[in-house]
Every structure is written in C-alpha cells, then in structure tokens.
Amino acid sequence: DAKTTQPPSMDCAEGRAANLPCNHSTISGNEYVYWYRQIHSQGPQYIIHGLKNNETNEMASLIITEDRKSSTLILPHATLRDTAVYYCIENSGYSTLTFGKGTMLLVSP
Amino acid sequence: NAGVTQTPKFQVLKTGQSMTLQCAQDMNHNSMYWYRQDPGMGLRLIYYSASEGTTDKGEVPNGYNVSRLNKREFSLRLESAAPSQTSVYFCASSAHRRGGSTDTQYFGPGTRLTVL
Numbered sequence: 711d712a713k714t715t716q717p718p719s720m721d722c723a724e725g726r727a728a729n730l731p732c733n734h735s736t737i738s739g740n741e742y743v744y745w746y747r748q749i750h751s752q753g754p755q756y757i758i759h760g761l762k763n764n765e766t767n768e769m770a771s772l773i774i775t776e777d778r779k780s781s782t783l784i785l786p787h788a789t790l791r792d793t794a795v796y797y798c799i800e801n802s803g804y805s806t807l808t809f810g811k812g813t814m815l816l817v818s819p
Numbered sequence: 820n821a822g823v824t825q826t827p828k829f830q831v832l833k834t835g836q837s838m839t840l841q842c843a844q845d846m847n848h849n850s851m852y853w854y855r856q857d858p859g860m861g862l863r864l865i866y867y868s869a870s871e872g873t874t875d876k877g878e879v880p881n882g883y884n885v886s887r888l889n890k891r892e893f894s895l896r897l898e899s900a901a902p903s904q905t906s907v908y909f910c911a912s913s914a915h916r917r918g919g920s921t922d923t924q925y926f927g928p929g930t931r932l933t934v935l
Contacts, residue, residue, distance in 0.1 A: 753909050753926030797861065806852065806877060807924060809861035
C-alpha cells in the first residue's frame with residue numbers, strides 16, 4: 711500500500727497556482743519524495759523529486775517541510791493541460807515505485 | 820528517441836486465450852517494469868527486471884510471466900487470460916545505475932486489454 715496521503719481531488723482556475731499537498735509522515739531518511747502525474751489515458755509522467763531541499767524545474771516547484779513529513783507540489787500557472795491525477799511517492803531510488811490513488815486536479819477556465 | 824514503446828495498443832481476448840504484450844525502450848536503461856492499472860486505481864507492479872537477465876515479482880504477479888529478452892525488450896505473457904486481467908498495462912524503464920541515489924521511471928503509452 712502507498713505510504714503517502716493525498717486529497718482525492720482539487721480544483722484550480724486556469725492561470726492560478728495549483729498547490730497539491732502530500733503527507734508522508736513515515737518517510738525514511740534515505741527516501742526521496744517523487745511526484746508523477748497521469749493525464750487521462752496516458753502513461754505516468756515524471757515531474758520532480760527532492761530529498762530535503764526545495765526543488766524547482768521547468769514544470770513545477772517542490773516544497774518539503776523541514777521535518778520532511780509533508781510536501782507541496784506547486785504548478786505556478788496552471789493550464790487546462792495540467793488536468794491530471796498527481797501522485798506523490800516515497801522512494802529511496804533503489805526500489806520500485808508504489809502508486810496510491812493520487813489527487814485528481816481539475817483546472818477550469 | 821521513441822522512449823518506451825508498447826504493442827499492441829488495444830487487445831480483446833476470450834477467457835483462456837494467451838497473448839504476449841511487448842515493450843521496448845531505446846534509452847539504454849538497465850531496469851524495466853510492468854504495471855497494471857484498474858479503473859479508478861493507482862498502478863500496481865506486476866513484475867520488474869532490475870537488469871538484463873534478471874526478473875522479480877512485484878505486488879500482483881499471479882497469472883503472468885515475463886521475459887527480459889535483451890536490454891531493450893521486456894515482454895509480459897498471459898498464459899490463460901481471465902476477466903480479472905482486464906486492465907490497462909503500462910511498461911516503464913529506468914536507468915537504475917549502481918550507486919545512484921535516485922531513479923526516474925519513464926512510462927510507455929499503455930496497452931488496453933479486455934478479457935471477455
């Protein structure tokens with residue numbers, strides 16, 4: 711079973727920032743927080759990952775709390791094409807991924 | 820670079836029939852994976868291959884067999900299909916270098932299988 715907890719669904723207006731939370735209260739010291747997303751009918755797509763520090767790439771930003779028990783994925787200017795299921799996953803990098811049900815993000819005009 | 824490719828895209832089988840799902844990657848990745856996704860659910864790992872010549876069971880291996888044919892190709896076989904195997908099947912690959920600290924998986928487009 712997935713060890714992370716995410717809200718089942720969220721809404722966001724187009725052009726606004728989408729902030730997707732994730733709780734990972736049992737995360738181990740060597741486990742990274744990974745975010746993937748799955749647009750309808752497609753294979754999952756890697757977004758970003760981090761260990762302790764906040765991370766940013768061309769797709770998103772990842773904010774990890776100091777105690778590492780939770781994180782937030784930020785899509786700074788959501789578009790309709792960002793409508794997808796977003797998965798937060800703990801992984802040490804040496805093991806297989808365990809997907810939960812994720813958060814269904816609906817971006818509306 | 821095609822990334823991860825899967826064939827076929829769609830398949831309908833009758834109960835008891837067999838078939839093989841094909842997966843290939845052109846990224847020179849060491850590890851490959853097979854997942855299934857049922858409606859409204861997250862992905863569940865069926866089998867994986869950490870490197871050429873090795874395979875290991877995942878969370879839901881019953882009713883499936885796999886072959887890591889070479890570094891590029893990883894096939895999934897259903898010997899006697901059952902309606903419970905109706906699902907979308909995704910293949911993935913990752914570099915998984917020894918001593919590496921992180922490992923991103925890249926997914927194929929999926930095979931939609933219906934067993935009647």
